[in-house]
Amino acid sequence: MKKYLKILQQCPLFSQIDTENLLRMLTCLGARIEMFDKKYTIIAEGNPAKYIGIVLTGSVQVMRIDYYGNRSILAEAEAGELFGEDFACAEVSAIPVTIIANEPSTVMLIDCSHVLHTCTNNCGFHQQLIFNLMKDLASKTIAFHQKAEITAKRTTREKLMSYLLFQAKKTGSHSFDIPFDRQELADYLEVDRSGLSAEISKLRREGILKSEKNHFVLL
Amino acid sequence: MKKYLKILQQCPLFSQIDTENLLRMLTCLGARIEMFDKKYTIIAEGNPAKYIGIVLTGSVQVMRIDYYGNRSILAEAEAGELFGEDFACAEVSAIPVTIIANEPSTVMLIDCSHVLHTCTNNCGFHQQLIFNLMKDLASKTIAFHQKAEITAKRTTREKLMSYLLFQAKKTGSHSFDIPFDRQELADYLEVDRSGLSAEISKLRREGILKSEKNHFVLL
DNA sequence: AGAAGTATGTTGAATTTTCAACACAATGAG
DNA sequence: CTCATTGTGTTGAAAATTCAACATACTTCT
Numbered sequence: 089m090k091k092y093l094k095i096l097q098q099c100p101l102f103s104q105i106d107t108e109n110l111l112r113m114l115t116c117l118g119a120r121i122e123m124f125d126k127k128y129t130i131i132a133e134g135n136p137a138k139y140i141g142i143v144l145t146g147s148v149q150v151m152r153i154d155y156y157g158n159r160s161i162l163a164e165a166e167a168g169e170l171f172g173e174d175f176a177c178a179e180v181s182a183i184p185v186t187i188i189a190n191e192p193s194t195v196m197l198i199d200c201s202h203v204l205h206t207c208t209n210n211c212g213f214h215q216q217l218i219f220n221l222m223k224d225l226a227s228k229t230i231a232f233h234q235k236a237e238i239t240a241k242r243t244t245r246e247k248l249m250s251y252l253l254f255q256a257k258k259t260g261s262h263s264f265d266i267p268f269d270r271q272e273l274a275d276y277l278e279v280d281r282s283g284l285s286a287e288i289s290k291l292r293r294e295g296i297l298k299s300e301k302n303h304f305v306l307l
Numbered sequence: 308m309k310k311y312l313k314i315l316q317q318c319p320l321f322s323q324i325d326t327e328n329l330l331r332m333l334t335c336l337g338a339r340i341e342m343f344d345k346k347y348t349i350i351a352e353g354n355p356a357k358y359i360g361i362v363l364t365g366s367v368q369v370m371r372i373d374y375y376g377n378r379s380i381l382a383e384a385e386a387g388e389l390f391g392e393d394f395a396c397a398e399v400s401a402i403p404v405t406i407i408a409n410e411p412s413t414v415m416l417i418d419c420s421h422v423l424h425t426c427t428n429n430c431g432f433h434q435q436l437i438f439n440l441m442k443d444l445a446s447k448t449i450a451f452h453q454k455a456e457i458t459a460k461r462t463t464r465e466k467l468m469s470y471l472l473f474q475a476k477k478t479g480s481h482s483f484d485i486p487f488d489r490q491e492l493a494d495y496l497e498v499d500r501s502g503l504s505a506e507i508s509k510l511r512r513e514g515i516l517k518s519e520k521n522h523f524v525l526l
Numbered sequence: 527a528g529a530a531g532t533a534t535g536t537t538g539a540a541t542t543t544t545c546a547a548c549a550c551a552a553t554g555a556g
Numbered sequence: 557c558t559c560a561t562t563g564t565g566t567t568g569a570a571a572a573t574t575c576a577a578c579a580t581a582c583t584t585c586t
Binding site for chain 4: 527528529530531532533534535536537538539540541542543544545546547548549550551552553554555556
């Protein structure tokens with residue numbers, strides 16, 4: 089557990105909680121650590137949404153596959169970020185998404201009911217945890233709005249350009265890497281992969297961007 | 308203020324808070340009540356996201372208009388429901404959506420900073436309010452996921468059918484009203500209005516549904 | 527080095543959406 | 557009642573997406 093202290097302290101769930109109390113609290117909450125290989129399922133759609141997940145190393149993807157087999161990538165979480173906390177806090181009986189490891193990853197899982205409902209030891213940090221969860225959920229909503237702003241666009245080109253401009257803004261540079269391969273980017277933007285590839289080539293020919301693999305430069 | 312007590316008690320923000328305390332709290336929070344005519348703007352995009360809104364009568368729409376003039380309807384809130392709380396809780400400097408009255412409406416506005424940061428009177432209900440906000444934000448995320456599941460579909464027909472099936476499930480009947488006119492439904496599903504009309508006619512001809520104005524029957 | 531598998535780009539045909547324009551019904555104001 | 561406005565359905569042409577199939581790189585494994 090101590091091995092991951094540094095990353096846990098950066099986690100929004102534990103904001104304003106000092107090291108000593110953090111360790112005690114994790115025991116009290118029954119936190120456990122698990123490891124997953126690349127592409128392995130951490131939480132499968134349809135299961136009860138019990139756990140708040142924290143990425144300790146690696147990264148995870150939140151996705152859904154619809155009736156027709158189309159995959160949507162809904163979000164990505166990297167080290168220090170939470171996943172599944174929205175469904176766990178809403179106490180839904182079945183989680184509507186699947187969460188997989190994007191690469192070999194270590195995650196911490198905390199039973200959400202231990203966070204929401206005061207434990208018998210009354211360890212006294214629930215109020216801060218609930219405040220932190222509230223802030224986290226609010227910023228998740230913002231992120232979701234940003235994604236919706238991109239996918240609401242009508243054409244592949246507009247979706248792609250809004251996404252790239254957003255990434256450029258986020259990294260503060262015209263030159264940046266994206267965390268997706270082509271198929272994943274297509275699934276994130278909710279468009280056809282081959283059409284996306286064609287559109288990238290077109291933008292390249294028009295001198296609007298340069299790209300190589302998952303590195304992009306906006307001109 | 309007393310006039311709206313009944314609806315305020317149903318509001319998720321005030322869950323677990325009794326009448327007497329509710330009234331005192333509203334004063335302490337500096338809650339104010341405003342009225343808006345149909346189609347009037349309650350909160351305009353770009354303004355600071357200061358307020359938690361509560362619909363007292365009527366209903367409001369959360370929407371955004373993009374660069375090209377396409378409107379997206381993101382959500383609807385009816386009496387007793389909250390709006391804008393996600394942005395206020397995230398303390399973003401500019402709200403990325405516009406919120407308008409869908410019909411003549413009365414709303415209560417509460418400065419979110421009064422809720423998040425303990426007031427000098429220490430009226431003692433902040434913990435409950437923050438818990439309630441956390442639960443509300445979690446269920447907003449669920450609702451947002453449901454909308455995303457609909458708009459992620461690739462064709463107008465699939466979007467429309469998922470929407471209608473969802474409404475049927477929600478009302479528990481194959482016969483139901485929707486809260487949108489055609490243009491609004493198109494903006495909610497993020498498709499072209501005329502294409503949507505054509506698709507509804509087609510489904511009607513195929514015997515899959517009956518519809519008249521905003522009333523639908525799935526067969 | 528060679529083989530197998532994965533990722534990416536390309537193409538053309540079929541499908542679907544968007545867009546603009548118009549007809550007609552319903553609504554509301556004077 | 558009439559006129560003007562708004563909402564809805566229809567159509568055809570243009571544009572864009574999807575889909576399937578394939579060529580070519582790039583990886584990974586032995």
